[in-house]
Every structure is written in structure tokens, then in C-alpha cells.
Amino acid sequence: MKVILNETIEALGIIGSEVTVSDGYARNYLLPQGKALAATPQNLKKIKGQRKKIDLQIAKERKLAEEMAEQLKDVACTISAKVSNENKLYGSITVNNIIDNLAKQDIQVEKRMVLLQSPIKEVGSYKVPIRVYAEVEPEITVEVVPEA
Secondary structure, three states, X not given: OEEEEOOOEOOOEXXXXXXXXXXXXXXXXXXXXXXXXXXXXHHHHHHHHXXXXXXXXXXXXXXXXXXXXXXXXXXXXXXXXXEOOOOEEXXXXXHHHHHHHHHHOXXXXXXXXXXXXXXXXXXXXXXXXXXXXXXXXXXXXXXXXXXX
């Protein structure tokens, strides 16, 4: 089913774009939540009339994302954890640990924004990308140190 997005959805596209999704996803989630409109000729004409407004909103979202990326560029998280004699962690550092540490620094990010490929299991310094907006992914430094 073809739909027109009313808001930017990371997995689908940006506001105002026409995308094809499964019928069930459109009927059960996107349309009832108001996140999309059916791609009818009337709705397409309506969106064309609002294109200028949509372009301004996209520019605004991108500007905010770039400002947040600038703030995140120099951020460093220091997380202490229990380690064995070989500098291996007894547990692991996960996305939730990084989010909690950033929250202590008054930086709010959502779980889906942190692009940690796999849990961190050794002491050291790691670069972790944070997806703020499409193609805007600053890297933060996560420093894992032994617990005193």
C-alpha cells in the first residue's frame, strides 16, 4: 500500500515522502496513529500544496540535529566496571549504560539512537556513533575503566 508520511519515520523516510508499506502496517499502525495518509490523488494534491511548509520543517529538523551533533561531538563517557585480571569485564557495557551515563551529563538520547554494534566486554576506549538524524551521526568516546 502506498502512503504519504505525515512525520519523519527513521525506518521509512522523511515527512511528505510517498512510500510503499505492507497493507497491515499501514492499516494497523501508520493510518490510525496519524503518522501517514493513504496515497490518494486528493492527498497527493494536498501534500503538493504543503510542500513549502514541509521543506521548512525538514530544514528545521536537520538544523536541530546538526546542533545536537555539534554538542555530542566532544562528549566522553567514563564508565567503571568490575574487571578480571585479564582486563575483561565480568559483565558488559550496553546501550543502557551509555544512555544512563549521558543522562548524568544532562544529555538526553533515546535507545535507538545509540549505534553500539555489540556490547563492550573489555577495558579501553571506544568510539560509539549516535544517530541524531538521517546521515547525521557524531561519535562519542566511551572510556571503560576498572572499578576502584
